[in-house]
Amino acid sequence: MVLVLALGDLHIPHRAADLPPKFKSMLVPGKIQHIICTGNLCIKEVQDYLKTLCPDLHITRGEYDEETRYPETKTLTIGQFKLGLCHGHQVIPWGDLDSLAMLQRQLDVDILVTGHTHQFTAYKHEGGVVINPGSATGAYSSITYDVNPSFVLMDIDGLRVVVYVYELIDGEVKVDKIDFKKTTTTTHSAH
Amino acid sequence: MSKEIVKEEAPPFSCVVSAENRGLASLRSVRWRLNLGILPPSPSVDDLRRVTADSRRRYAGLRRQLLVDPHVAKHGGSNSPDLVMDNPLSQNPDSTWGRFFRNAELEKMVSQDLSRLYPELGSYFQAPGCQGMLRRILLLWCLKHPESGYRQGMHELLAPLLYILHVDVERLSEVRKIHEDHFIDKFDGLSFEENDVTYSFDFKKVLDSMEDEVGSQGNSKKVRSLDELDPEIQTIILLTDAYGAEGELGIVLSEKFMEHDAYCMFEALMSGAGGSVAMADFFSPIPAAESQSGLPPVIEASVALYHLLSIVDSSLHSHLVELGVEPQYFALRWLRVLFGREFSLHDLLVVWDEILTADNSPLHKDSGNEESSCFNLLNSHRGALIAAMAVSMILYVRSSLFATENATTCLQRLLNFPENINLKKLVAKAKSLQILALNSKLSSSSFAFDVAYNRSKSAVSGHNLSPGPVSPTTPLSLVPDSYWEEKWRVLHKAEELRQDSLDKQAPSGKRRWSDKVKLVLSRTESDPSPARAEKYKKGHTSSVRRSLLEDLSRHLGWEEDTETGDCFDTSNIEDRQSIEVQVEGQNETSIDSICTAEERCDSGSGTSVSEENSSVFSDPASSGSSTTNDHENDTEKSSVASNLSSDEIDDHHLNNPEDSPLLVSSPPEDVLLNYPHENESSGKMVSASKQKRHLSGRFQWLLKLGRNNVSQEASDKGVITETAKSANRDGKSNTSDSSTAGAPRNSSPTIQRDVVDQNVMGTLKNLGQSMLEHIQVLESVFQQDRVQVGSLDNSAKNNLVGKGQVTAMTALKELRKISNLLSEM
Secondary structure: OEEEEEEOOOOEOOOOOOOOHHHHHHOOOOOOOEEEEOOOOEOHHHHHHHHHHOOOEEEOOOOOOOOOOOOOEEEEEEOOEEEEEEOOOOOOOOOOHHHHHHHHHHHOOOEEEOOOOOOEEEEEEOOEEEEEEOOOOOOOOOOOOOOOOEEEEEEEEOOEEEEEEEEEEOOEEEEEEEEEEOOOOOOOOOO | OOOOOOOOOOOOOOOOHHHHHOOHHHOHHHHHHHHHOOOOOOOOHHHHHHHHHHHHHHHHHHHHHHOOOOOOOOOOOOOOOOHHHHOOOOOOOOOHHHHHHHHHHHHHHHHHHHOOOOHHHHHHHOOHHHHHHHHHHHHHHHHHOOOOOOOOOHHHHHHHHHHHHHHHHHHHHHHHHHOHHHHOOOOOOOOOOOOOOOOOOOHHHHHHHHHHHOOOOOOOOOOOOHHHOOHHHHHHHHHHOOOOOOHHHHOOOOOOOHHHHHHHHHHHHHHHHHOOOOHHHHHOOOOOOOOOOOOOHHHHHHHHHHHHHHHHOHHHHHHHHHHOOOHHHHHHHHHHOOOOOOOOHHHHHHHHHHHHHOOOOEOOOOOOOOOOOOOOHHHEHHHHHHHHHHHHHHHHOHHHHHOOOOHHHHHHHHHOOOOOOOHHHHHHHHHHHHHHHHHOOOOOOOOOOOOOOOHHHHHHHHHHHOOOOOOOOOOOOHHHHHHHHHHHHHHHHHHHHHOOOOOOOOOHHHHHHHHHHHHHHHHHOOOOOHHHHHHHHOOOOOOHHHHHHHHHHHHHHHOOOOOOHHHHHHHHHHHHHHOOHHHHHHHHHHHHHHHHHHHHHHOOOHHHHHHHHHHHHOOOOOOHHHHHHHHHHOOHHHHHHHHHHHHHHHHHHHOOOOOOHHHHHHHHHHHHHOOOOOOHHHHHHHHHHHHHHHHHHHHHHHHHHHHHHHHHHHHOOOHHHHHHHHHHHHHHHHHOOHHHHHHHHHHHHHHHOOOOOOOHHHHHHHHHHHHHHHHHHHHHHHHHHHHHHOOOOOHHHHHHHHHHHHHHHHHHHHHHHHHHHHHHO
16 A cells, blocks of 8 residues: 655746645655656755655656756656656657657556646556646646646555545645556566 | 463362353363453353354454455445545545554554564464454554553553463364364264265165164264263363354354454453453553542552552561652553563463452442542452552562662562562462452551652551551561661670670670670660560560560570571671771660669669679670580570570671671561561460570579679779779669569569560650660769779770770760650650
8 A cells, every 4th residue: 555646847936936735734744655756846945845755756857957867757666566757848749648658658667657738637548547747836837827736646556556636726625536457467677 | 382281270260160060161261251251151151152252243343344444445335435535645534544544553553562572482472363463453452442542561461362262272173183073064963974975875784874873973983972071071062063052153262263252351351341450441641530549540559559568568668668669660560461571471371360260340339438448459359369469479579679778679670570480379378468458448548649658657557557467477677677786786896895804704694694685675776666566565564674685585586596606706706806996885885884774773682783784794705615614504594594695696696797787687587587477376475485484594593693793793804894883883773763673573473474465655665764764874874984084003994994985975875865766755
């Protein structure tokens, strides 16, 4: 029973000051085992804050990140699942499912997490899942100003993953969940 | 380890007689379940099975309800659970996830403790199956009782319960192997052979097979019927029959349901099952509702424990209180885990057998009952036994507790209870103390609940005892003994040094007598204690002297005599020479003078006494030979006096200055310890008879002494002392108490009377007064001495005497203080 938090595109301090208080109150240390962040934090302080929530933190580089040494993509294995992480501005057209599927095949992951569009999406595609956690702060994107703060929590349990989506709509936190079962087991790779 | 089976004889227990007859006694788990009230005390096996099944069902339901798996979707309930509430990050305390996280935390705490459980029996207790069961049971209990939560120690209460269940199941499997036939699944009364054919009918052998298959429960000629087995095996079989009442759920000894049964037992133990002692109380920090003291229950129980100890052994109790050893320092662990940490597992099972056998129903229900103990712990048989067990354990190590003046060492001893113990003795003692505890109605209401209650209370309770029923004898209190012993010793040595050149012919008996006198004084001048009080009751008359003599004789009568005169004298001589006079002279002369005065009072004639004194003080540092010779030469008094002297020598030898004061006191303590189990009355008889002998012998000897002294006067030593005493003698004979003078003549008849009940205080007051008189006399003596010193030629003696006098004055002051104290009492 592993809880994995996926978020990104905070754009602090340029486009947003901080996470919404309702989100902040939910994110307490101790419950979450891993955090994967798509990028565009942008400053170190945000990284430190995320580190306090959970020591196991994975970040990929977004185009506005001030820390230059994040990788472009990352893969990790949690339980029976292989997760892939990328910011998404590298994959064009931005947010296109087929292109993202190409990346997923390239990285050979079950779950691909990307951002950049600041819109939450989750597709089940070819035996895998492609998730976009959106922007946790609701910062405006290159494409649109109408952004709802959102992030994703994955509950990985054996061959099953439950994806909880937390969205702040009209000042209220809305939660939704998606179930996904994997059919085959994964052998642990040397990543 | 898992193969070990504990076999013991069936102890009698009050609840179920029929069970005993049916041989359930060796099945600890069943017996304990009966004692804890889980199983009804009913003779029918079916009832047992039904109750067992019910309890198991309850546990299963509890488990399903409380052990939360958030992934399990609620079927038939709400269509879509409210995700806002039920998501993992939800702060809502009602959410399943919230409960899940809380349970996870609890489980973590429990696991920490469990990983350290019984590492020496790790092959059973650290096995993952067992650990899992323990964890679940504890978790569920804590979830069911959120007000108490999980506290360290609960796992140690649970572990033995699971263990005995395991043991019984093993026993069952052994029985199964032996009596395999009865366990075969033969629900038709028929058994089926290996081949599949159901109706194997060999028409030729019809007759034979008919006999075999139709019958009582046997399926072959080998098997006896069930009734032929002994009742124990029978019961086991009936209890484990898969087709009895309630089917498999009702199998009373079942491996499958060990967890359920252990949970039931644990719950009964913790909640007290409607009785008085509930272990859960010991873990709670808040005082119980009906507690009179407002203390947390475990503290109150510790106080109860000390209360019982003070009744049983007040000197040990006061010793511990003096050192600042609070009961809860060690009693917390003892009570919370019910002695689980103090004994090995097998010993513990025996102890728990006893404790659980005791009835747990509360004894005094109505609050209006004045006599009810205000300690909850002592309010039931089981609680009283627990307290008694603890006190018995403390008493078991009492010698090592007395041997130390350090609170830490005491606690170390109590917290690391010795490994090889005589458990039967311990338990038997506990049982005897239990009766005492139940009957203890002494001043419990007046008992201060201050955590540091003073010694005065213990002294009070000690005094309350003396008119009460026969209780274990309490030894003399420690501190005064050592103080006076020290004084005496010092005094004795200084006296020896002073008397180098003096007449050596004074019979050893005389000196011994003075020594005895000193000893007696040292004994009687310590704090009054119950033992002393009893001593004083034994034929104590107005004569202080006589009482002192009696005390001495009694005391000496109790001592074991081993030492010979030789050893004593040589060692003493060495000691004396090594010790400065000046330091000790004060003590010496003070007691010397007292002896002088006392001796004067005692004998009938003033002259003989004073001369006696002079001869006493003129006793040289006699060589060992002379003393032994004298010792042997004594005729009439030898039998008595020599006994006394040898006793005394022994006593003195024990009080070897090389030892620390504590050790000095401890030998007499040990000696006295040998006698606490003596019947007091018989002891009194013995000592009384000894007294008669001693005293009659002594007075004869006194008279003799007087005669001897007159003859030896010429050869006596120092002019000073002689003249001083002669001068004093005159004065003294005028001032001597007529009562004390006349009393000795009546002494023999009075002594021959046995126990004369006197007011303890009165006699002490008398003592104080007489001491005061003596002090006054002595002061006058020394003033005279000082005058006469200057006129002497013998410079050596001058020095000695001068120094002695200076120190004597200071010693007298001390003596005055003591007498004041005594007269105040």
